[in-house]
Amino acid sequence: xxxxxxxxxxxxxxxxxxxxxxxxxxxxxxxxxxxxxxxxxxxxxxxxxxxxxxxxxxxxxxxxxxxxxxxxxxxxxxxxxxxxxxxxxxxxxxxxxxxxxxxxxxxxxxxxxxxxxxxxxxxxxxxxxxxxxxxxxxxxxxxxxxxxxxxxxxxxxxxxxxxxxxxxxxxxxxxxxxxxxxxxxxxxxxxxxxxxxxxxxxxxxxxxxxxxxxxxxxxxxxxxxxxxxxxxxxxxxxxxxxxx
Amino acid sequence: xxxxxxxxxxxxxxxxxxxxxxxxxxxxxxxxxxxxxxxxxxxxxxxxxxxxxxxxxxxxxxxxxxxxxxxxxxxxxxxxxxxxxxxxxxxxxxxxxxxxxxxxxxxxxxxxxxxxxxxxxxxxxxxxxxxxxxxxxxxxxxxxxxxxxxxxxxxxxxxxxxxxxxxxxxxxxxxxxxxxxxxxxxxxxxxxxxxxxxxxxxxxxxxxxxxxxxxxxxxxxxxxxxxxxxxxxxxxxxxxxxxx
Numbered sequence: 431x432x433x434x435x436x437x438x439x440x441x442x443x444x445x446x447x448x449x450x451x452x453x454x455x456x457x458x459x460x461x462x463x464x465x466x467x468x469x470x471x472x473x474x475x476x477x478x479x480x481x482x483x484x485x486x487x488x489x490x491x492x493x494x495x496x497x498x499x500x501x502x503x504x505x506x507x508x509x510x511x512x513x514x515x516x517x518x519x520x521x522x523x524x525x526x527x528x529x530x531x532x533x534x535x536x537x538x539x540x541x542x543x544x545x546x547x548x549x550x551x552x553x554x555x556x557x558x559x560x561x562x563x564x565x566x567x568x569x570x571x572x573x574x575x576x577x578x579x580x581x582x583x584x585x586x587x588x589x590x591x592x593x594x595x596x597x598x599x600x601x602x603x604x605x606x607x608x609x610x611x612x613x614x615x616x617x618x619x620x621x622x623x624x625x626x627x628x629x630x631x632x633x634x635x636x637x638x639x640x641x642x643x644x645x646x647x648x649x650x651x652x653x654x655x656x657x658x659x660x661x662x663x664x665x666x667x668x669x670x671x672x673x674x
Numbered sequence: 675x676x677x678x679x680x681x682x683x684x685x686x687x688x689x690x691x692x693x694x695x696x697x698x699x700x701x702x703x704x705x706x707x708x709x710x711x712x713x714x715x716x717x718x719x720x721x722x723x724x725x726x727x728x729x730x731x732x733x734x735x736x737x738x739x740x741x742x743x744x745x746x747x748x749x750x751x752x753x754x755x756x757x758x759x760x761x762x763x764x765x766x767x768x769x770x771x772x773x774x775x776x777x778x779x780x781x782x783x784x785x786x787x788x789x790x791x792x793x794x795x796x797x798x799x800x801x802x803x804x805x806x807x808x809x810x811x812x813x814x815x816x817x818x819x820x821x822x823x824x825x826x827x828x829x830x831x832x833x834x835x836x837x838x839x840x841x842x843x844x845x846x847x848x849x850x851x852x853x854x855x856x857x858x859x860x861x862x863x864x865x866x867x868x869x870x871x872x873x874x875x876x877x878x879x880x881x882x883x884x885x886x887x888x889x890x891x892x893x894x895x896x897x898x899x900x901x902x903x904x905x906x907x908x909x910x911x912x913x914x915x916x917x918x
Contacts, residue, residue, distance in 0.1 A: 431703045434678055434798030438707040438791050459675045461853050463682040465846045467790060468805045471897065472890070474847050483856045515851070515863055516894050523895035531910070531917070532810070532903040535782060539829070542786035546711060547682050550794060554678035561712045566776070577857040585783070602709045603718050607759070609705050612727045613821040619721075619759055646716070650760050651767035653715065659776040663918060666775070673775070673917060674907060 437553055442599055444558025447503040447591035451482070456555050457505060460590065463551035467543040475513055475537035476544055476585075479576045481506040486575060493571050494564035494587065504557070504591035508565065508572070509545045511537035513671065514581035529581075530674045534666065541585045552590045562587035569665045580670040598637070601629050603646075623647065681797055686843055688802025691747040691835035695726070700799055701749060704834065707795035711787040719757055719777070720785035720829075722792075723820045725750040730819060737815050738808035738831065748801070748835035752809065752816070753789045755781035757915065758825035773825075774918045778910065785829045792832065802837035805830050813909045824914040842881070845873050847890075867891065 452460075457480070464478060481487055482505065490508075491500035500506055511534070517527040549559045565572045565587045572584045602608075607622025627645035634642040667673060696704075701724070708722060725731055726749065734752075735744035744750055755778070761771040793803045809816045809831045816828045846852075851866025871889035878886040911917060 431699065432798055434681060435703050435707055435795050437678060438795055439710050441710050441712070443712065455675065459679050461849060463679055465849065465852060466683050466685050468685070468687065468793065468803075470805070470807050472844065473894065473897070474852065476852070477858065478853045479858065480853055480855050486856055514860075515867065516898055518864070519867060519891035520895040520898045523891055523899075525895045525899035527898050528901045529898070530901060530904055531907040533898075535829075535906065536807070538779060539782060539786045542783045543790045546787045546790035547794075549712065550791075551679050551682055554676055559712075561714070563714050563780070576854075579858055579860060582858060585779075600716065605705060605709065608709060608718065608720070609722045609724055610820075611724050612730055614721065614723065614823055614826060616758075616823060620762070623759065623763060647763035647767055650717065651764040651769045653717070654760055654764045654771050654773070654777075655767075655769035657772045657774060660774055660918070662779065663775040674904070 438550065441553065442597050443560040444589070444593045444595060444597070445499045445560055446593070446595040447499055447558065447589065448594045449502060450504055450592045452504045452557070452590065456557070459555070460548050460551045464544040464548040467547040469540050469543065470536045473516060473536060474540065475511065475516060476541035477510045477512040477582060478544070479508040479510065481508060489575055490565065490572065490587065493568045493575070494562050495567055497562060497564055499560060499589050500562060500587065502591070503589035507548065507588045507590065508576060508584050509541040509586055509588065510578060510582050510584050511541050512582045513537050514579050517581055529672050534671050534673060538585055545586070545588060548588065557590055558593035560589045562589060566659055566662060569662070570668070573669065583666050583669045583671065601633055682794065685797065686841050687804040688833070688837045688839060688841070689743045689804055690837070690839040691743055691802065691833065692838045693746060694748055694836045696748045696801070696834065700801070703799070704792050704795045708788040708792040711791040713784050713787065714780045717760060717780060718784065719755060719760060719781035720788055721754045721756040721826060722788065723752040723754065725752060733819055734809065734816065734831065737812050737819070738806050739811055741806060741808055743804060743833050744806060744831065746835070747833035751792065751832045751834065752820060753785040753829050753832065754822060754826050755785050755829050756826045757781050758823050761825055773916050778915050778917060782829055789830070789832060796834045801834055804833045806833060810903055810906060813906070814912070817913065827910050827913045827915065845877055
C-alpha cells in the first residue's frame with residue numbers, strides 16, 4: 431500500500447554482515463528513532479548499550495552462544511529493561527519506590543518497543559538486523575561485561591550492519607491462527623496450524639534441497655519439551671527486580 | 675535522513691478520533707505488517723484480537739478506566755501474549771510443555787514487537803494510534819470479554835483511527851540518559867535527568883498556560899510511590915502462566 435508497509439513486509443533477519451561500521455549519522459538516526467517509540471505513561475523504562483568496542487563485541491558473541499555475527503556486525507545494541515532511573519527519581523523526591531511483576535513487564539515492553547523502532551529505522555537505511563535473545567543464556571555475564579547497575583537487565587541484543595546475505599522471507603502463521611475478530615477462536619487456530627505445518631515443511635525442503643522436512647509443530651515441540659532458560663527468574667531477582 | 679525515519683520521529687499518541695472505521699485493506703495491511711515483526715526463534719507467541727463490535731468496544735473503554743477513545747477509534751486491537759498455541763502443538767507431538775518466566779517474557783515481547791509494527795504501519799497510512807495499558811487495570815474482565823483461553827493474556831490494547839487532534843511532540847529523555855557506549859554510565863544518567871526535568875517543566879507550562887509546572891522526576895515519584903497493578907502476577911498465574 432505504501433513504501434513503509436513494503437519495508438515492514440520485507441523484513442528478514444540478517445546473520446552475515448560486511449565488516450563496515452555504521453556512519454555516525456546512521457547510528458544517531460537509529461537511536462533517535464528508538465527513543466520516539468511509545469512508552470508506558472512516559473516512564474521510558476529502558477536503556478540501550480551501544481557496543482562498539484571490538485573486544486567487548488567478541489566477548490558478547492561468545493556469551494550469546496558463539497554467534498559470530500554479533501562480533502561482525504557494524505553495531506551491536508543491547509536493549510535493557512531499566513527501573514534504576516525510576517527508583518532514583520522516586521527516592522530523590524523523598525518517596526518509597528514500589529515495584530512488582532507489572533513494573534518488570536512495563537520495563538521489558540518499553541525496551542521492546544524502542545528496539546522495534548530501531549530495527550525499522552535501520553532497515554529503512556538499507557541495513558540488516560537480527561535480534562539476539564541468546565544473550566539471556568548467560569545474562570549475569572552480559573550484565574557484568576556492560577556494567578549494568580541494579581534494576582537494569584539485558585532483554586536482548588540487536589545486530590545492525592550492512593547485509594552480506596539475502597535470505598528468503600520466512601513465512602508466518604496464517605492470519606487466522608493469530609488474528610481473531612472480537613473473540614478468541616481456538617478452532618481457527620488449529621486449522622491455521624495444520625496449514626502452517628505444511629508451509630513450513632515446504633520452506634525447509636526448498637532451503638535444504640529436500641534434506642530437512644520439519645513442521646512448525648515439531649520444531650516447537652523440540653524447543654518446549656525441555657525447560658528453556660530456567661535461570662531468568664533468579665537472575666532478574668538478583669538484579670533487584672521484584673516479581674511479586 | 676529519510677521518510678521512514680521522519681515518520682518514526684513524528685510519533686505522538688492520538689487520543690481523539692473521527693468516528694470512521696478503517697478500510698478493509700488498511701486493516702489487512704496493518705495486521706500483515708504486525709505479523710512480519712521479528713519473533714523469538716519463530717515461536718510467534720502472541721495473538722491479536724481485532725475489536726470491531728461497538729458494544730464490546732464500549733465495554734473495553736470502561737474496563738480501561740473510561741477512556742472514551744477506545745470506543746471512538748476506528749479499530750481497537752488487543753495484543754495478547756499466547757503460549758496456548760505452543761502448548762497445543764507440543765502436546766500434540768506427544769511431549770510435555772515446559773514454561774517459566776522466560777517463556778512468559780518471550781510471549782510478552784513478541785506481542786510488543788508485533789504491536790509496534792502495527793503502530794508504524796497505521797501511522798504510515800496517516801492514521802493515529804495510542805497504546806492502552808489501562809486494560810491491565812481489570813485484566814480478568816478483558817480476558818473474559820474476549821474469551822481468551824488458558825495461556826493467553828492481554829498485554830495492552832491499541833486504538834487506531836483517523837486523528838481528530840494534533841498534539842505536540844512529547845520530548846524524550848536526553849539521549850545521554852538512555853544510551854550508553856560500551857558500559858552503563860550512571861553519572862550521565864543523573865545529568866540527563868536534571869536537564870529533562872527542566873524540559874518537562876517547560877513542556878507542561880507551555881501546554882497549560884503556566885498552570886502546571888511538573889518535573890519528570892516528580893510525576894514518576896507520584897506514580898511509583900504506590901504499588902501499580904499488584905494483581906498482575908496472580909492474574910497471569912490464574913491464566914496458567916508459570917512465573918518460575
